[in-house]
Amino acid sequence: MAPICPLCGSHTSLFYDFKQRYYYQCQTCQAIIKDPASWPDRDEEKQRYLEHLNDVSDPRFQGFVSPITEQVKLHFSPDHKGLDFGAGHAPVITHVLAEQGYDIQAYDPLFFDHPALLEQQYDYICSCEVIEHFHRPAESFALLSRLLKPSGMLLCMTELYQEGVDFHRWNYKNDPTHVFIYHANTISYISDKYEFSEPVIDGRLVLLKR
DSSP states (O other): OOOBOTTTOOBEEEEEEETTEEEEEETTTOOEEEOGGGOOOHHHHHHHHHTSOOOTTOHHHHHHTHHHHHHHHHHOOTTSEEEEETOOSSOHHHHHHHHTTOEEEEEBTTTBOOGGGGGSOEEEEEEESOGGGOSSHHHHHHHHHHHEEEEEEEEEEOOOBOTTOOGGGOGGGGSTTOOEEOBHHHHHHHHHHTTOOSOEEETTEEEEEO
16 A cells, blocks of 8 residues: 655655565655655664764765855854754764854764754754655654744755656665655645745755745
């Protein structure tokens, strides 16, 4: 049976089927959902993340997250308060911005699980290669919206699916922890549902402002 979209609650239909790997597409927000029966559990997720041997001092790693860090520096000053949400075991965004005097904290449910950080509000929240891992995206975006101050900004990086992409050969889907894949229409739904202004999409970078 096709699952219900965990973001908008709409029906989905089979989108891709190859060697018992199933993906479904939401009929409303156009998100692509990996078959929930094949989602990794918490321990499997953690092990997969630890396979990424990232070093926060590596210029290549810093360059990868630079679309987010450069936007933070463009829109915010060190006096503003930031959160690196889903920072992973190597919080490079936190490292880069803190070195330049920015007030930013790292939060990750597996590696930096500090619940008190989720009781505050922030001028900006960074989430790099995180939102495609959300098992409960409706809850997660409601939380992110609540954590932002009025006029705050959510800065995400993820690879969006778009028509014309050869999904069979698309490597982004092959990471076993990528369970919820976004379309531009999905971002528009999130913007409307969680009261953000018109989203800005620039390649992998998604900006949502309160």
